[in-house]
Amino acid sequence: MLPKALTIAGSDSGGGAGIQADLKTFQELNVFGMSAITAITAQNTIGVQGVFPVDLKGVEQQITSVMDDIGTDAVKTGMLLNRDIIEIVSEKADHYRWPYLVVDPVMISTSGSKLLHEEAMDALIHKLIPKATIITPNIPEAKVITGMNLSTFEDRKSAVKELHKLGPQAVLLKGGHEENSDHIVDILFDGETFYYFTVPKINTIHTHGTGCTYAAAITANLAKGLPLTKAIHEAKSFIHLAIVHGFSLGEGPGPTNHSAHRFYSDSFLELKVDTE
Numbered sequence: 001m002l003p004k005a006l007t008i009a010g011s012d013s014g015g016g017a018g019i020q021a022d023l024k025t026f027q028e029l030n031v032f033g034m035s036a037i038t039a040i041t042a043q044n045t046i047g048v049q050g051v052f053p054v055d056l057k058g059v060e061q062q063i064t065s066v067m068d069d070i071g072t073d074a075v076k077t078g079m080l081l082n083r084d085i086i087e088i089v090s091e092k093a094d095h096y097r098w099p100y101l102v103v104d105p106v107m108i109s110t111s112g113s114k115l116l117h118e119e120a121m122d123a124l125i126h127k128l129i130p131k132a133t134i135i136t137p138n139i140p141e142a143k144v145i146t147g148m149n150l151s152t153f154e155d156r157k158s159a160v161k162e163l164h165k166l167g168p169q170a171v172l173l174k175g176g177h178e179e180n181s182d183h184i185v186d187i188l189f190d191g192e193t194f195y196y197f198t199v200p201k202i203n204t205i206h207t208h209g210t211g212c213t214y215a216a217a218i219t220a221n222l223a224k225g226l227p228l229t230k231a232i233h234e235a236k237s238f239i240h241l242a243i244v245h246g247f248s249l250g251e252g253p254g255p256t257n258h259s260a261h262r263f264y265s266d267s268f269l270e271l272k273v274d275t276e
């Protein structure tokens with residue numbers, strides 16, 4: 001039977017991020033994708049022109065409808081917008097005991113728009129993050145959650161440990177916002193071991209939706225039953241190829257290419273996984 005995954009996130013009309021990126025990724029990875037939309041964004045490569053929240057009952061009912069009939073092997077969260085939505089998702093996580101919960105703590109779009117209200121931060125940190133199999137913050141998100149300065153590699157490792165203390169089983173700190181290096185390192189910590197996923201930095205502006213796509217690929221791989229480090233390793237290969245072959249669409253940063261992985265063998269990307 002086809003593995004199933006549910007994404008709870010915002011809709012991106014431009015098709016590069018959010019629900020659209022998640023469903024495209026699930027489909028590419030042979031996982032049956034389902035969705036609960038938290039907000040409709042009017043968005044393109046230039047920016048977010050409007051955010052239209054779905055009412056709470058609507059968010060809740062989408063999750064219930066999917067779960068009570070179809071069920072899922074894994075869940076991913078993206079843009080959750082406000083405290084009430086986070087609380088509902090947290091209650092549903094308790095109720096349905098999802099086997100895997102990937103929390104991408106989306107806060108601000110690449111174009112600078114707020115996708116999470118400030119008043120929701122406390123619920124994100126104390127009600128949702130502790131229930132996650134893995135959280136996937138980028139550097140700015142990790143700074144906001146920990147209040148730490150993340151200039152050096154050692155700072156980042158300390159922040160990852162602090163994030164792990166909040167209760168998730170694992171933390172993946174993405175390095176895409178690293179500015180002073182020709183390499184990008186994503187740091188994974190599972191409470192015992194650090195793993196480093198290092199790639200050469202791709203010189204491109206077309207990175208709209210990278211975080212969503214990466215977390216969706218991890219979710220799809222977990223739904224298939226891959227162990228966590230393998231799920232991330234394969235997702236990293238998927239996102240890397242998607243960025244290398246990103247699209248120049250519209251006037252701003254274009255989306256990644258979800259189909260790029262089809263044209264390479266799995267061994268295309270040699271990833272260094274150092275443990276300590």
Ligand SMILES: Nc1ncnc2c1ncn2[C@@H]1O[C@H](COP(=O)(O)OP(=O)(O)O)[C@@H](O)[C@H]1O
Nearest residue numbers: 138174175176177184186201202207210211214
């Ligand atoms: N220019 C780039 N070259 C190579 N990998 C990148 C680049 N930008 C982002 N990535 C990778 O894409 C994924 C998403 O990272 P990041 O940009 O940090 O997250 P977000 O999209 O949430 O801001 C990470 O695996 C990161 O390492």
Ligand SMILES: Cc1ncc(COP(=O)(O)O)c(N)n1
Nearest residue numbers: 010011017018109110208209
């Ligand atoms: C609906 C939605 N969800 C998430 C993002 C973040 O993606 P990015 O950081 O690439 O702008 C987004 N722009 N829109």
